[in-house]
Every structure is written in C-alpha cells, then in structure tokens.
Amino acid sequence: MSSPESDESTPLLRSDMSSPALVSQPDASPAVFSLPVPPADLKYGALHRALSTRQVQMIAIAGTIGTGLFLGTGRSLAQGGPASMLICYSIVGFVVYVTLLLLGEMATQYPVAGSFNAYATRFFSPSYGFALSWNYWFNDAVSLASDLTAAQLVLDYWNVSHPWIISLVLWVFLVGVNSIHVRAYGEIEYWLASLKIATIVVFVFIGILVNVGVNREHRYIGGENWRIAGAPFVGGFGGFAHVFVTASFAYGGTESLGITAGETRNPTKNMPKVVKAVFWRILLFYILTVLLIGLNVPYTYPNLSNKTTATSPFTIVFAAVGSNVAGSFMNAVILTSVVSAGNHALFAGTRVLYGLACASQAPEFLMRTTPAGVPLFALFGTASISALCFGSSFIGNGQLWSWLQNLVGVSNQIAWLSIGLASWRFRKAWRRQGRSLSEMKFHSKWTWGWGPPFVIITVIALILIQGWDSLFPVFSPVDFVSYYIELPVMLVMYIAWAATHGRDEKTQPTALPLPSSELSAGKKGVLSRWLDTVDTDTVDLRKDEYEELSTDLEEDLEREEHLKGRVRWAWKLYYLIA
Template sequence: MSITEGPPMEPEGSSKKATRHQGHVDEVENQSGIPPATGAVPNPPIDLRHGGLHRGLSARQVSMIAIAGTIGTGLFLGTGRSLAQGGPASMLICYGIVGAIVYVTLLLLGEMATQYPVAGSFNAYAIRFFSPAYGFALSWNYWFNDAVSVASDLTAAQLVLQFWTTWHPWVISLVFWVFLVCVNATHVKAYGELEYWLSSLKVITVIVFIILGIAVNLGANREHEYIGARYWHIDGAPFVGGFGGFARVFVTASFAYGGTESLGITAGETKNPSRNMPRVVKFVFWRILLFYILSIALIGLNVPWSYPGLSNKTTTTSPFTIVFREAGSNVAASFMNTVILTSVLSAGNHALFAGTRVLYGLSVAKPAAQAPAIFSWTTAAGVPVPALLATSSISALCFGSSFIGSGTLWGWLQNIVGVSNQIAWLSIGLASWRFRTAWVKQGRPLDQMKFRAAWTWPWGPPFVVVTVSALILIQGWSSVFPRFSPVDFVSFYIEIPVMSLMFLGWIILKQVVCTAELDTSPPVLPATSTTPLLRRKYQWKLHDIVDTSTVDLQRDEYEEGEIDKADDEEREKRLHGRAGLLWRVYYWVA
C-alpha cells in the first residue's frame, strides 16, 4: 500500500518565474555555443500518475537528516583510524580546519538552495552556473560516492559486529541492505521520520559521551587515575607519522564531515524551502561542529593512539566504545556499540536516499538528460524506484570484505568517499562563485536574494575553491613518501582522472552529435546572395563554460504558496505566544 501526501506538485498559477513541480531539474542554459543535441537522450514526458518527487520533508526532519549524514561512521569509527594514523594533535587540527571549510561551503550552498530549491541540488547548480560538462562528470561522481558510501557503511557494520562475534559478519550487511531498500521504497516521509529518530539517538549518545569522557579523564576510570593530557606525551604523540600522517587525516576528516552538502539535495522535497532551508543552514552545522570538536578532543585525551586493535587490516575499534569500557562497564560498552550499529544504519539510509535523488536528477536534466530515462520513473508516492535499485546494487562491494579484510576495505572506501566529498565542496564553491558573479553582473539587487550569507561576500567561494584544492593535492602525501603505495595512491587520486575523462567525453560526444546534425541538415541559402547553397560549419570548443551575463536567474525561483504562508503564521504564533520561550528551545533542538 502506497503512502501519499497530496497530489504530485504542479505549477501554480501562470507565473513563469517559478515552479513548484520537481519532476524536472533546472533547464540548463546552453551558453557554450553548442546547438541543442536532438540526438541526445530526450527528457521523458511527465506521467500524470507519477508526477515526480513530493515535498514531504519538514524542517525538523531536514535538520536531523543533515546531522545524520555527518554524525555517523565517520565520527564513531573514522576517528579511530585518524587517531592511529595521525595522533591526537593532527586529528584535532585537521578536523577543525575541515569543519571551518565545510561551514562556509554550507552557507554558499544555502544561498543557492533557498533561491532555487530543485532536485539535484549542487549538481544542478554546477550545470546551470558553471559548466554542463563538468556538472555531468560531477553528478555521476557524486552518485558513485553515495553508492560507495552505502557499501562503506555496510562494511562498517561488519567491523562493529566484531565487538561481539566474528561469525559470518556479512549476514548483518545483507539484513541492513534489505531493510534500507525497503524503507527508501516507501514515501519520503518514512525515510525522514526514520532519520529523525535515529539521529536523535545519536545526538543524545554524543552528549552522554562528552559528559562521560570528561569524567573518565578526571579519574572515573578503571584505574581511578587522573589522565589529563598523558596520552599526548607518549612515544610518537601528539603528531604520529610526521607530515604524512598529518595530511592523511584530512581525508578521514572529509569522510566524517561528508553528507552535509547533501542537505541541498533535500531542497526539492522540503516544505516551504525559502524559510526552512536558511533555518537549517544557520543552525545545523554549529551543532555538528560542537559535537565533533568536543568529542575529538576527548578521544585524543582518553584513548592512546597505540591502543591495540584501534585500526588495522582486519578491524577498527570505535574510540567511543573504548571510552565507555574505560568507565568500568562492559554493559555500557555494549550499549555504545549498539548505538554505533544504529548510526551505521542511519548513515547508510542517508547515503542511499541522496544517491537515488542524484541519479533521478541526472535522468530529468535539461536540455538533454544525462542518464537513461528509466531512472526518472517514480511511484505514485514520489519514489524513484529504478534509481533506488541501481544505487543500492553498488553496495554489493561490501561483500568483498570477506576476501581482503573489513578494515582494509573500509579504509579504501573511506578514502574514495572522502575525496569525493571534497570534490563536491569544491564544486559548490565554483557554482557559488559563478552564481554570485551572474547576480551582480546582471544588476539584480542583493536584497532580492531569499537568503544571503553577507559576511562571506566576496571571499567565500574563492576560499572554498583554494583550500579544498590544496587538501585534495596534499592528503595523499603518505602514499608517495617515504614509500610509494600504488593501492593507497589510487584510492586518493583515482577520481581526478575519472572526472577529467568524463568531462572531455561529454564535450566530445555533444559536439560529435551536433556536427553530424549539421552535416545532414539542409544547406542554407545566404540572404543577400545568388551563390549556390552553402553548408553550415560548426566550430569545435574545448569547454562549455556558462556565460554569467546571460544565464537565466529567474527560472525556478521558488514562490511561496498558501500552505507556506500558513506554516509561517503558525510558527510566529507559537514563538510569540505564552510558551514562546519553550517553542524557541524546541525549534533549536528539534
């Protein structure tokens, strides 16, 4: 039985400035000089029975979705790998740097997602404002990132299970895989509600961990001794592995923070996005940054980088579980491990949802779809089932852990996903740079922007582009020096040549199609000449960078409807009523 929440979204009124229908992503401006390719995959007609995605996610759910995508395996398990490879000081510094970069990136994304809340999010913005060819490569890369993230989370489930037993760990991965596919095959509201409660459990657990971690450090541990900064001064600490170990932590930190950018992917299914997206952007990352920095500081104080089994070929132990065990209770450690297992489930759920929406967005891109039309089909409840099945199938990679070791496989997948997250942040910076340039060049007043992070003007986009580019280049240092490791090097840098080939492939394919069309089209007679008919010529280009002076800045701008206005009025009544203070606390927490 399908769950529905109102009819599929259709355009409201006769306005040409905005559309409420999310069955198609932005129609990309053809600014590259390339004629529309009629031979490309056409956009499928909208089936009235399956009218695209539904706006079924509330601000409460969207906020928790952003948290769920970051407080997961990266924090609970990835910190163990970071501590073992870089030491406590490297971990604290690198997570702080990456956190600052991601916060600025989230603000830049918030500006575009609030103005144009469409399916596809930053992938669509890269196509629209920067380059369709680059957007094509980025979208497929990010879809693969989400699909691999599901495999990574299922592999992490095997690592967590080793705390109790080593009996056929792949079974838990199979059970989780089936459960995640079933949840995502229902209405988007079911996905949002599951994420909300799982994320709430994780937030509560992190708060408990912070309190317990302080107590353990002060003496409430098995030895009843004050720990302080003792583990910062043991052999090899606080910087383990020199510069190579320090640089290597950047990719694990990027893996941990990854998922924040997919906040924009939910824009196409968020109620009242012009109000809710800015609220989410302003508050959610401060909570994440608070949880991460405090948790990481306490991990570095309470767990030595040389702790047995912290991170090796066959296993990775969560520092959270170690701290709970040091508190003197194996029961508490088992509870913590159970929470980590649910967080793995939540992170996989989030990645599967995001990857499905990215593939759907590719299939409905204009003027030419960038994925087969089958992936644009949705159920009456607004679920793109073919895209869901294609994304979930990649998670079969997790079963490779039976042959090469769960710890090793998870490390490789973590590197790939971390670099892909960085490419996504870089692309948000590029799209925002071009978007802001177009807005100013076309003379639109800044006060017409529905949300503007004023303090990031004009340095925000170049800051993100430069810093993320530096991270991508230096973090693989340990794979080259002092000894070259081919496998590690590939996991750090494989996505750069792959994206470059996809970019060039799209450019060449589009122009080959256009050239063939001109060669077979009827000759053209000059307007003021009696000479014979002439054959049109086509000039090849090596790029398709969008012209910021002509890109349409009004199409797909969101216009508030009656439901949105009623939602705002209800919120204002609550905030200014007798229980206004309690409602403010609720909105901040929930």
C-alpha cells in the first residue's frame, strides 16, 4: 500500500473542479457557466492536493496564533484593560467558532480553490463575491506587510539598528519558500506552529508561577493589576469597543483554513476533523493566555503600545521570572511566530488571487502555475504589497502597525460576515431543492437554525461599534479611515461589477438547466434582479461535490490498520495531537 504522504502529483484543476474524479456529474448544458479548462500543455498548470491532516491543522493554528496574540494583546491591554480584553476575546472567539462550523459545512461539501470567497460568489452574489475576494486578497497582502512591520517591533527589544533590513531578508525568505511547493510551505508551518504551541504551554505554567510569587520581587500578584487606578476597564466604552478590532486581528486567519481545502488530501474526512479540533485548541490558548496576561502585566507598563514601539506581554512575563535570557528567548520565539504568520498570509493571499483569476475576475496570467503547482505570478503580486512595511521608517513602527492592524481586523470581520451570508443562502438552497441533511458530508446540527443569522448580526454590530474611539471624545480622521475605509471600497466594487457584469450569464454561478429563459427570469425575486443575488431554487448544488479518490481510501485504510495494531494507543495519541 502506498503511503498518502508520497502522493504529491494528484492535481487539482482550478475551482471548476473539472476533473472527472472530482465531480459528481458533468455540466448539463453548454449554456451553463463553466470556468475554462487548463490547456493541454499545462501552461496554466494545476494546484496539487499535497497537504496532510497534520499540516492543515497546524496551518490553521499557525495562521491564527501570531502577531495578534504575541503583540496585539499588549495593545488590547493598554487601550481596554484586562477585563475588556478577556470579555472581547471570549465574545469574538465564540463568534469565530460558529463561523468556522458554517465554513466547514461548505468546505467539506465543495473543497474548491478560493474557499469562502468562492462560496459567497456561488451562493450569495457574484458581484459581492468579486468585491469580497479582492478585499480578502488585500487583507492577506496587508497582513504580510503587518507581520514584516511587527518583526521590526520585535527586534527593537535588542536595539537592532536598521531593522528594515531584517524585514527585507524575511521577505526574500518567505517568497522563496512559497515558490518551491505547497508541501514546503506546509512543512515549515507545521514545525513553526509546533514551536508556538510549545511556547504557549510553557507560558501558561510560567504565568501561573509568576502570579503566585515566583518573580523578581518574590511577591504574590493575584488580581492586583485588575484593581489599579483605571482598571479593569480602561477608556470606558470606547476602550472596550476598541479591543474588538484587535481581537478580530488576533483571531483572523482561522477562516483561511477553508482556502487549504483546495490542496488538502481526502478533504471529506480531513476538513471536519480540522474544523472540530483546531478551534477548541485555539480558544483554549487564547482565553488562558489573555487571562494570565491581564493578571501579570499592568496596563500602565511602559512601552506596552505606542507610536514607535510595542513590547510583547509574553516577553514581559518571561522576563519577570528573573532572567534576561528567558526574555530574549521568548522574544526570539515571537520573531519565529511573525515569520510563520507572514508565511501563512502570503500563501493565503496567493491562493485567493489565483482563485480570482480562475473566476475571470483577475487577469488570466495569474492562473499560470509551475510544474510543482505554485501560482508564481499570483505569489509575486501578493508579495509586492508588503512594500508598505518599509514606510515604517517615516511614521514609526508602532503607528504603522496599529493602522495595518485595524485594516486587517476589519477585513477579517468582513470575511466572517461573508461566510454567514454564504451559509445562509447555501442552507436555504439545500432546503428549497429538497435535499436531505443526510446527504451532507458534514453539518453542524446545533447551529442549523440560528447559526448564519447570529454570525451576520453579531459581526455587523462589531464592525459598527469598534470605531467608537475614533469618533469620541475627539474625532481622529486617520483612525476612522483605518476602521471603515474598506466598507465604501467594497460597495464601489460591488456596484461596478454588478453594473458591468450583473446581467451577463457567462459570469453567473453554475445553475440547473431550466425549460426556458423566461421561466428562469420569472423565478427570480426582487433581490435576484436588482442586487445580483443568486437564485436558491436554481443554483446547482451538485457541481464540485467531492468524490473520494483511491489515495483517500488508502489513507483511511492505513489509519484503521494503525488503530488496530499493538501500539494503537500510541497512534491514538499521535492522531489526537497531530
């Protein structure tokens, strides 16, 4: 039996999933919209299903546990206080968990390139999907710039001169890794994420010890940092609302595990495992670490967050043990996490831009891939935006990072909102077309009635209230723009695409064939005619449904053999952890 790890040649044609092995039924009519098939000479190549379960799980963790946790918690603590930070991170964590379950349903049923961007286009609105995809691509590209800027902030701990040079070296390294093969990216993410998790586990133990008296002053801290002047809520309602955007920045990246669905082996089995397991681990890490940070670090700590620098609360807690070496070690780990987060953002942005080209919403040359399945032009296009990070030398690392954090945080929220909208229409279409829940490869029963509306309403509320401190007590134009600039930009892109392509049948998602065009037009409601929303009665729910390959069956059999052997307890532990 061949090992699934050795199968790197299984190609995934673009999001049309036109390979017979991956489609449950062919297009029923030549008039139905279909993405172009790659030429026979593979000039446009194909993505490869080469990411294993352990890699996909770690990619989701690595993409989330990064600068938002290691550095962003310092900003949250300084601006909102320990209570605001704990409450906001808990609320956003629950919202993201429900969102992840909704995404998991669609990603398991239709594991295509483009993830929730493709689902928003297919089930909600092509025009909205166009605006969303470009917005999320910009989010990933700006995330890379944010991570490279964060690297400069981390280096300030050692008083490194000209830190922008290190950012340049890291940029070259990340582009080089992502140019090789998706497996190279996955393996690096796996080990960097493992280092992050080990560090957080150590931090939890050290944080408890520091709090009970194992610190430089040999003093029991307890909850005294919650009782200092101004705490536990700092800045009133404005400070509380502001923490939502930093929490959204910190949790951002979880939703991009759906982007890996297009390059994940055996997605029918692996995606549900990832969805069920990963976020509980992330939530556990976040709530514990945020609680310990609020207990051990006062919000008044010098340089916790300002225009020129930012000190990680993790480094502060490690240094509190009484060893400068411990603080330097933690800072070095944070630097590796910055590299990991940048690596993840570059990968995700590249795949989103590739998906845009596949959907004819970006230039066609961005579909070209190397023989190893790397969309090189999309990679370079995404990496080019990271030049923003070099503007830090003019306006200050801390200030630039703060603005970029706002942009990325709001963009993450827009992504979660879009998953809610896509899931709402997907579930409606599933019911209206009479399909049974038993036909779904994965579904979350307890969220079926209220999940999408909850996500939609809650995220809209977060987006509206988080910019409170940019309006009151003093209006800050720059901060206001960093919070809300993406909303009018998306609206303009939505209107522009709807006006130019909204009535063009070639740009509409695949629909079931109907007896006549008049019948199709007659079934469309007001929303479908004027807002370019997809008709849930006619959208094709069978196209792109995944069918297991022989390699998938081999992987399942191999797992079963491992769990029946003499050392099955060791394999159970391995599968639980990895």
